[in-house]
Amino acid sequence: MKTSDAYYTDNWGSTYRILCEFTAGAITYLIVRRFLPGAAADPKPRIQKLASTLSLVLPLIVIAGAVFLGNLPAAQPPATNLSADSEALPPYFHLLLVPFLIAWIGALALSRRGLARTLSTRTMVLGGFISYSLYMTHLVWFGLWRAGMNAVGIDGGALYAIGLLGLIAGALAIAWLMWRFVEEPAREWMRALAGARRTPTEEAGEQLAEQALAGDSAEPIIVNGKEENSN
Incomplete structure (x- = not known):
């Protein structure tokens, strides 16, 4: 634009x-x-x-x-x-x-x-994890969705509303797949190269979610036999 x-x-x-x-x-x-x-x-x-x-x-x-x-x-x-x-x-x-x-x-x-x-709930924490992948992929997905809707001649009505739901669901699904199978493996690989622990970020996020629900501090994460606090 x-x-x-x-x-x-x-x-x-x-x-x-x-x-x-x-x-x-x-x-x-x-x-x-x-x-x-x-x-x-x-x-x-x-x-x-x-x-x-x-x-x-x-x-x-x-x-x-x-x-x-x-x-x-x-x-x-x-x-x-x-x-x-x-x-x-x-x-x-x-x-x-x-x-x-x-x-x-x-x-x-x-x-x-x-x-x-x-x-800090599990759902919101997961949303935070996939947010960057969503940011990186949503425009491409939106372009494909819009081209598909134009190709079949849907520009309004109930079918368009259903299509919008598909747009949102598809964007979230693509973001999750990118985070799970591209972003997190790449992050672990780079952390290993730097000599840092390879614990996935979602493990720390789950600790924070449990902390918020229980009202207590997050318990240390056990990594390779050593305790590391998730905070």
Whole structure:
């Protein structure tokens, strides 16, 4: 898609954006580690309470901010001469919402109840594992699905709704297959080359899910006869 936003296209704009995102993620990780007491799995109770509150408040701030900017006349970008298929430009000042998203991720990492507890269930943890494969494959699958729907002449009605369900189910199935048979084996192989333990990430994820359901810290994972804490 085309866009006239220099932030995305001109003068290495995308590179700056990606570098800032990775840097923000690293800073968030360091802050979270700062509030974890040594090797213990859980932060102090008052930190957990504050994090649980922020994990609910921060996304509401982001949504409210997005709605506000979307309806603020001064924040609307000028009309462009690009084609009708061009990507719509975001409102000005939308990057002001990014710090709240970063803080939200940190709050979820420090929280042990509420929204964080829900996101720690087995189903949600699995969704997190396959999310990168979903990101990498969904556009290809969507293109094939759209071409198939056009080929059979389905562009609306009940059959189209059924097709949408197939689109979603197919995207998730492809993502799971890519994660299970490509991403995880490749990760284990690279970790072995680096001399790190080859324990699949899903094992650690299951420990975290069980921890959230039981309300306790995750038990150490036994790898090659040695104990390694999953956290």
